Amino acid sequence: MSEPFTSAGRRPSLAGRLARLGFTDAGRAERLLLEAEQDAGAWIGDDLLDALGGTADPDLALHGLLRVLASADERGRGAELRAALRAEPGTRERIAAVLGVSDALGDHLVRHPGHWRVLRDDGAPAEPEAPREPGRPSAGALRAALLEAVGADPAVEEPVASGAGPETLVALRAAYRARLLSLAGRDLIGAADVAEVAAELADLAAAALEAGLAIGRAQVGGHAACRLAVIGMGKCGGRELNYVSDVDVIFVAEAREGADEDAALRTATRLASAMMRACSASTAEGALWEVDAALRPEGKAGPLVRTLASHRAYYERWAKTWEFQALLKARPVAGDAELGARYLEAITPIVWKAAEGESFVQDVQDMRRRVEKDLDRRTGDAERQLKLGPGGLRDVEFAVQLLQLVHGRADDALRGPNTLDALAELSQGGYVGRDDAAALASAYRFLRRVEHLIQLHHLRRTHLVPDDEADLRRLGRALGLRTDPVGEFTALWRRHAREVRRIHEKLFYRPLLRAVARLPGEEARLTPEAARARLEALGYGDPAGALRHIEALTSGVSRRAAIQRTLLPVMLGWFADAPDPDAGLLGFRQVSDALGTTPWYLRLLRDDVSVAERMAWVLGSSRYATDLLLRAPEAVALLGAADGLAPRPHEALRAEMLAAARRHAEGGGPAEEAVAVVRGLRRRELFRVSVADLLGLADVETVGAALTDIAAITIEAALRAAVNKIEMEAREPLPTRVAVVAMGRFGGHELGYGSDSDVMFVHDPCPGADERAAGRAAHAVAEELRRLLALPAPDPPLEIDPNLRPEGRQGPLVRTLASYAAYYRRWSQPWEAQALLRADPVIGDPGLCERFRALIDPIRWPEEGVGDDALRQIRRLKARMESERLPRGVDRRLHIKLGPGGLSDVEWVAQLLQMRHAHDVPALRTTRTLAALEAAAEAGLLDREDAVVLADAWCLATRIRGSLMLVRGRASDLLPTDHHRERTAVSRVLGYPGTGDLLEDYRRHARRARAVVDRVFYGGD
Known part of the structure; x- marks a missing residue:
């Protein structure tokens, strides 16, 4: 302030101003300021007061500042500090920021008031006589600073501290905390991001280990006989350390030339122990942190120091899965650099072979589950755990490490020890989706930032989010949240945790990982040599052609190619499990060419293994489904959840298809366009049904009903388009009502993939309409309907066959309802009554459909039943069909x-x-075969066992017929016997182990069914 607080008009407003600045106890803050005012040396200006108000905890910052000023005055350094606070905005901001977050660093400044200089604008070190070092210090500079603090020469290869007593340990801690203070100052004003902070903390820890080793050399005689390397593990090795953390290490040693190895190892063990004590021992300045060597071979039960050969032998023979995961972070940090480099060179290849173990992925996943279960058992505050709790840091780290270990065998770019760097490489390589990687990185940075802020408060090792309101407020304000620091922080933390957990479960438990891990390393790389050998071993008929497809899919540096390189080694095996691997791979290339630039396509295959596996089976099994997918490649999205492959409910599908046609009609588009849109939807639905059939998710009745619904709705939409066109051309409403009667398998709701849609057309003139005009209009509608459905289109044809109408091809295409009544009354033959058993008027004018049904019911279900003469005619007709209609x-x-x-x-x-x-x-009044057999059995008209025999034979024959169409892409009623590939494919699709099994099973069912037919159909009454 430019004036003291007691100036006129200032005192009454001070408490209010402090409250507005964010002081929670403005009255106490006012008293402290007024008390300090009595001592002119503690006078505080406006700018500094504003800086304190901008901190995470203004009350804490004010209290700490007053203590530091008092301590500086006691040592004669207060005037310099006050001058800097007035004249240097950056210094003022950094000091205030540190004091507003860290009580512990405030205590350090009270003990070492001269250390405030590390927070100056020019980055001056703690003491004026020390060399200045602007900006972020390098790892080498930190090493030199801490070695000098213990009196060791940084230029010497193995520096020795000038002493090993308590004063040396105190000097190390004071120098370490000064560097920590400098880093915190840059961190808390946003001059260093969380990754830079974590890396500098790791470098500072490595420097302290080096200084500790120098102290150890001062304590251990004969240390020159051994070489000792310190390997950083965990967050230290990954250069992502916390402010307060155990520092995980592994020691590797060798005897120097001429020295006894056993003696050298004993010396190295004493040296390693001395180094650990130098860092961990408690002093007047406290301890640095625990040096933890528990990650070494055999853990705490094993020797503290091993030779390189001993390390290698252990990892090759005895190491567990978690130990290889830990070695991802291994990095030489102190001691003999050349020995450390040789350690990495020897161990790294072993690490990247670990994922080839049969249960590797399962082991890592099980270990994570055990950690979570143990956390729940040991503590009641798992939800507040930033590190181990659900959605915490470990979720990110475990997911990243597992992906690294599985995919890093084939991709060297993934082998870095740092979590954020590895995550970026996983995203760049296509192993993790961009959005998922960005969300994980953002959450990880946030969680690490919160962790740092929590630890800075008391410089204690903790990963627990506080539940105290004041602590939460400090956290929120430190993160820049001002409106509602507690509520905003809590919401932000929970949102990040939920997102981390969601992505962790998606990535960490992704089945594709297990599939990739099971591939030998060379095959996972998908080199041309590995690919050719794998293709031949898997039974591809044209390995050279398959290699060309693989090259086309995986060449280049695009993200698409990177994801394909991940997917294909696994998918090659899945294609090989299908009947035709070559066709599967070709189809995959064609679909990928069509959809490769679509962002969701490859992401879907990578992230949902069920989609990729189902796609491989469908493409390698079915020409019919492959053709559909190539014509509508976006339908690959249907391969996700199994419920997405369930046939659509009739009304939902009808509403969608008719609405699509109506939009085109209302927009003035031609009928052809409306029908094309509907046929596009039909194409998608046919693919849905065929995939459900191929995957065994739909039975015979479900498939038949779904295919019938698709055909009926398509015909209905085309009928509406035809009527609209005729009406527009005539410029008047249609003078008659029109309906389409489904016949045969269509009417029985038993259509197959290759079935024609048998129909009859019926119309009924509107009251007062001219009958001839009505007839011409109805005929025009029927012809237009046939034309629209016959237009060339990229989907299976929809043939409508009207030849079951009265008089067949010789009769009129369309009849009136009255004409049908007259014909059936006078001319109907028994076979025509039989044909009407499958008639279902379901398309067109609802009233006309019901009147037609009322007309034919007495004909197909006569009150007196079937007479002997009609029965003989039906039997003769059946016998003639058997002899005449079979192909020669x-x-x-x-x-x-x-x-x-x-x-x-x-x-x-x-x-x-x-x-x-x-x-x-x-119950017999149904158009469906299986329903009729069940009704006959229920009524006692057919023996239950006979009904089962007939139904089973009919279902098997229908399944075979459908499978023939699915496999060949062409309809057939003949069991394949000559074409080995087709025969094998049909057998595989139907679930038979061999082609002979299918043939034997069909003959057995057919033989039993024929015996029932002979007895029931031909056996008389």
């Missing part, structure tokens, strides 16, 4: 539709029972 030269026993015990046999039995008994048994 075909083994009738292999024809799954018309052969003995095939689809037709079962369906004719069901239909005969319906015609004879449906009038009396309502």
